[in-house]
Amino acid sequence: MKRHHYPFVAAAVAAALAAPLSSAWAGEIVGRVTEAATGRALPNATVRVPQLGRTVQADRSGDYRIADLPAGSYTVEVEYVGFGTVKQDVTVADTGEARQAFALGAAVGDLEEVTVTGYRLAQITALQDKKSSKTLKESVTADDAGKLPDQNAGETLARVVGVAVSTDQGEGRYVTIRGIDAALSNVTIDGQLIGSPEGDTRRVALDTVPANILSKLEVIKSATPDLDGNAIGGTVNLVTPSVFDDPDGRFFSATADYGYYDLGGQNPWGGSVGWGNVFNDRFGIVLSASYSDREFNSHNLQGGDPWVESDDEGSALIPDEMGLRDYLIRRVRKGFVANLEFRPNDNVKLHWRNLYNRYEDTEEQPEVVYDYRNGDLENQTATSGTFTEGEGERLNTKRFEIQSILSSSLGGDVQIGDWNIAFSGTYGKTEQDTPYDNEYNFELGDEIPMSYDTSDYFWVVDAGPEFQDPDNFEFNQAARGHQLIEEELRIAQLDFKRDFDWSDKSGFLKFGAKYISRENTSDQDMIVYDGFDGEDDYLLSQVMRQGDPDFYRSERNYYTFGPYPDYDLADRFFRDNEDQFEIDDADTIANSYGVDYRVKEDVTAGYIMGQLEIGSATFIGGVRVEQTDTDFDAYDIVFLDGDAPNPPPQVTGSKKYTNVLPDLLMTWAVRDDVLVRAAWTNTIGRPSYEQNVPFRIFEIEEDFVDDDTGIVFYEGAIEAGNSDLDPLESTNYDVAVEWYLQPAGLLSAGLFYKDIENPIFNRIQILEDEDFEGRRYSELEIQQPQNAQTGEILGVELGFQQQFTSLPSFLSGFGVSISYTWTDSEATVFDRDEKVPFFMQSEHVGNAALFWEQHGVELRLAYSYRSEYLDSLGDSAAQDLYVDTHGQLDFKASYEFSKQLSTFFQVQNINDEPLRFYSGDKSRLAENEIYSWNALAGMSFKF
Template sequence: MKFKLGKLAAVSVVSLGFAQIAAADILQGTVTDGSGEGALEGALVTIEELDRTTSTGRFGDFRFSGIPAGEYDVTVSYIGADPVTQSIAVSGESTLDFRLGADVRYLDNVLVVGSAAAQAGAINQQRASNAIISVIDSDGLGNFPDTTVADSLARVPGLSIETDQGEGRYVSIRGINTDLISASINGVRTPSPEDRRGVLLDGVPSDLLDGIEVQKSLTPNVDADSLGGVINLQTISAFDRDGRFIRAKIEGAYNEITEEFSPKATLTYSDVFGDRLGVALSVNYQDLRIETHNNEADEWDFINGLAYMNDGYEHRWYGLNRERLGLVANFDWRLSDNTDLYLRTLFNNYEDDEVRNVLQFRDLDDIIDEDANGDDIIAAGSSLTDTSATFPLNETQAEVRVRREVRTIQTIAVGGETTWDGWETDYEVSYAYAEEDDSDNHDVKFRFEDIQDNFPGNVTIDYSNPEIIRFSEGTVLDAVYDPSNYFLDEFEREFTANEDTEYAAQFNISRESVFGEMPVTWQAGLKIRDREKIRDVNVLIYEDDSINLAGFVNNDLISGWRLGNAQPAWPDPGLTRSLRGAFGAGDLDEEGSFFDSNGEDYKIDEQILAGYGMGTFDIGALTLVAGVRVEQSNVDLEGRVVLEDELTATTTRYSNDYTNVLPSVNARYDFSDRLIGRAAYYAAVVRPAFGEMAPFFFINDDRDEAEIGNPNLDPLEADNFDLSIEFYPTTLSVLSAGIFYKDISNAIFPATFDTADVPSNVDLSGIPAELLNGVDTDGGEIEEVSTFINVASSEIYGIEFNYVQNLGDLNSALDGFLVSGNLTLTESEATLPDGREVPFLKQSDTIWNVAIGYDNGPWDLRVSANYRGDYLDELEDENLDRMTNDRLLIEASAKYRVNDNLQIYLEGKNLTDEPEHYYFGDESRLSQYDEFGTTVVFGARLTY
């Protein structure tokens, strides 16, 4: 691959060329709490005589270079504490340390809306930033009953989550699809073990983290592959605090559906040796039991203005055991006064053992017949109303899936920072790896066919309650619940692996200078990312219709089933495991096994070289960060063309390369100490998801259709605009409002076309010509193609509000009460090739959070509510698109501090037993409905 190194390096050289050599005197120091042990990040440090301001970093450190020798007054401002001013004579390298306010060392995790210390930490970091960010301070993780990072992020302004089995899995920023945002661990891009770019955040325990930053407006020194923003997870460092720190946490969770206890434990240790070497270690283990009750409808259609289910309907019972093991080992070495080195490592192993029992009612479109003209009519003897359908049931299926999914995420970063003679550099080499291994699975289906031959009669489906469907009792249903009526349809084994590996290296250099009286910090850098994505699917399908279900039944029905008709506990997963070695070569479905094993395989190599130059201009009350980032992408793709009937798989290869020039400007204006205005513009590029651009061809000529990837997809490009105002009315509060707009080109949507209407940038060369010649002589002519396309233009815009308040600042009688609330309203619009206007996929139009707490003396009490509006989940047909319904989650916690070291707590999750609900076009048409129940968590934390 040939990178345009000259062009990219020139950006760095030109920017640095403007830097002026300034005086070498330096003022540096730290800002801590009153104890001297708790570093305060985000404090504003001002040299009054020079009107120069900087903010403290993660370890409470600050630094001014190019200071003329002389006497100065230096003031530190930190929300939640009174300002402190000290005088110093600067000569050469001078050091000045500050202690502010009371002791705010964290003996426990407290959310940003919790204790005054955590509240202040987040507000100060947000206030000091030159970009638009939201922060969960280090004390913020674990205060609410959060198992995963995704659950913790659900309370950040403008963020919402997608859940899986009741747990937060994917995170959305401002309602934007998780595939269009990015996540990193200690600045290292987090890989994804799936065939998408959206990162799974349910595997990383929140207890392993020290803080989370969500950057909503990008600066040139940040990877530009995000439309919504960047989520950066920060793990612990020994220099986050002074001296030895040990915290042990143990808890148990009880769920009302599983009626089981799930244990969880965390141990964290850090220490600083000789003021030079910092060691921080943390280990987390959880064994979580989940039970989910679910019912689903496959499809709906219309006849005579009435909706009916025209495919299948099923009950699903899930029993899961999720085991998480997380390890963090971080080392910081202050090699000298000018050089700091670090090693950051994270290992996370997630095992999901799942059993899924399904009872499926098939061919529900038997309610429809054809008249003499071939038009659809309601079949004789059947009937249809707004809330029910009556017809002869002819086929059902009983299925059990046993799956053990093992996911691993690892990140390693080695780097450091060096300063010399006014120059500052940082450098890093990193490795990130994610794997998803599905190699211990089996899925067995038993069919009860031709029911009407022996059990004639109609059944009635009642969907007057659209979330829970019910079938009428009677002879037919009695037969459905008799396992002896079922015979094996197929037994499937799966051995699938996904791997995502990225190596990266970066180097950044900066220098402070002064133009006249205007301080300027110049910065430039280079970064290379080399990523490999591999998907390898292997499936074996066996058939033997002589095997009866009765031999694989242990218990009859699921105990405590919540939805509609009873749910069978068969096939029994333990008994069906014996079928794994029971089939001979003659039982193998060669055609189906070959098709499923080859069509989804791909390998993608993606290399990105980036360079940037930027300047931070301190123009009195105005701080301006402006610059440009250039990213060159080179992608090599490998997939398969699979012909099911011929049992052939041909390798296909494509290559693509492109360059994006991405300017950005972030402006911050301090109208006063309490009023700050912000404006931002940045250009972004989001590359297609791996599963969208992989060059695969599924050609199923039996069904006259083809499913293909599109390696010719263009990356999504967007111009992003933000404008906001922040007001800090009292000692510890913030009130903010903002608007944002995103002008998007080349957004990617799934689409289905008649063969003659496929766009020119969709490559059909992998489909044999005889299947595209328009002459359907053998029933194999391809009539329909499903793929992914770019749409010309689309937009997202919205408004955000955020309010955080310590009520004790308003009235002393309310001392200890803390409130917060935020609201994000968005609109989005994209036009599909057929002219239909749709919102962005998974784009919520309304997100809000509210919380109220009381933290005084030994008691810490909190209640929170998190709301996410409905959104478009999948495109189907107009009026039948799959939608995710809105959801409101209520949670609460009560903590009691026994002494300075021990705290006990009780927490409640999903207190209102809120389900997850999907529907087709209208809430009256069920797609999926899940219940997870309420969970109660109790535990203790011991800190030294």
């Protein structure tokens, strides 16, 4: 870590906090906190014994335990957001348990006819979860119908303060906390780490996880020493259901839905079922399954990543090319949960939790490419011109990809006196299996003039009628392949915790160890064909399909898609004539070995921490130490004038490092309804596998021979990984104020700052007239991820929630939720005088929701907003690629016929918001993808 850190300060604080470990009494009070009307458990309820200054939090099942009490009579208080405070007198004997249950009534200020159910109760539960936490935390909980508010876990988290979601094909996919790349945040299931099914990143795509198999989602923004250190953004924890959370100890639920996509007219459908039961009050089982089938379209316009200068000196920037894509997508999600719990007595809790998700993505991608920047440029104006030798392609790609996540965790915790011992062993496996990824490509046979016009924001390229004739397109290339990316994860964890009470102070000491072993492999086989040796030319007209005449709805113009290869016809033609297609050896080698690797990563961690409550303040201090030991295998592929060894030589690399991560946190209850929080934490961000493996693709071609010296000059390009990368190291500072409003609301403000060392950026270097590995190069381009110098992120978070239950009549059904996050980030990168923002870092992120709930009717209108953010660096600031501003409006309505039966209707993307990229400046459109709106209706049944 950085030299100005003082890790042993936090360790000393932890030791000081844990010093008074003696106790003299053995009486205790135990019980459960529930909601009076439904009997539903109220998790994280605050339970106090004011006479002794003792405070505990109920667990997720509403159960609480206050140990080591002297004999006597006490007033026990239970407080819950939205329900006020309830008091009971309890008598404690010298030894043994005194049992006292608490049933909390209607929410404070509620009118008699208003029932606290559905989304309103879910909001209250989430507020209590936040208030009771000793860290900076947000959560989204299921309502009393057992449903989270969105279809997948990623979209659900888009409602949380400081959280934004990047989309893929219009669906929320990657969760970014405070704008930090999702690869730099942890994703866990019931507190246990899960792997990433994608090889090029550590990000976990949360659109693979159906929301209706989860009971809660948590976002932990400030790390504590008992959490994994790889969490610069934070930790997302997916919580699966427990039957012990249910008031009756048993439940059954089922949902079914059916919908409509406006752009393509398809009808998505899905359903879920869940069952749980407690046997003999000790053994609990939960089984749940979910299935959804979504088929839809999206239309895409691309202009190459950056805009570039035309050939004339001093000319304006223009798109690199124009590409049109008409996606047809089918996504099938299957989710399963099987949780078994055994509680032989009140001091022993054992569990075996299992989750399996399977996400099937079938994409057919017809594409038309206008490669118009060739030949001479004529008739140039500030916004238009004609190139004399334009080229073009018409192609179709079809890919079937299966992502799966398996997590199985066996463990428990045992209470022995004042000590709690928690243990677990977890096995996880993730896969990204692509059984086929095939492309058939046809190119324009003759070069033709092509004109561009950028006077409109939706710029166009005109290639004339010849470009629409399928007889003018000849076979260019076919690629057929498959890939398997696998990661196996084995985790062993042991934690010890001891509560203590001393005078008017209480707290705990906690320490433990964790071992994580993960192995990630990528294996791709791809054969590329670049010629056809048949008697006649192979033309597009032989396998063509006509494109959608209404392609790309736009207020200003329609793009003509025209003919493209029918995938089934082209695939059949290939299989019938496979022996007449010629293999491109160079591309086959590059595609078959360039992304193959093996990574073995072992992390050994230990920590010590303590918590101390002094009056109305709680302090947490401690230190975590993590040692990372990584080995890599990949391939070094060197093409000399198009030829390379097959197979190429394998290369290895390794990296070993240790991180010391001290943390210090404080929560101060200025009043019962006002909390002040502060935190100083340290976290890391490990490089992705693709960045870290020592692969290299080196293309070398002879350029010229110097007549005077006889020296041969070459041109070359290198794309490579970097096994010497250091992890990002972040020192994080947080201050927050939370005011919990009556009857059920919150006004909050927070300030955070992250000082980050070793940020990773992709560096492109151009060497001219230099020697490299025994050859002289006129020009050599080297592209490789490297550690930059430093980066900083400063941010402000604001939030407001309120349920207006004290208003008269129908107005009492209204509620509102508003959040806003502002961040300012900058990083010093290579070969740039000016600083750049961090990747994925939006300056403005906001969410707003207005809801109304009364008499079984629930209405919710929600808007999420995210300003532009940097996606990738170009050769200059004018060519940096940004994802543009995105704001989406959604609506949901539901009606509860009875406590058992309800129906819902929702519309997403009402405002038809696209996914949009721009090159350097908002006026330069680089990509625009449209989806239109979609609707879903369904029924829920539960008893």
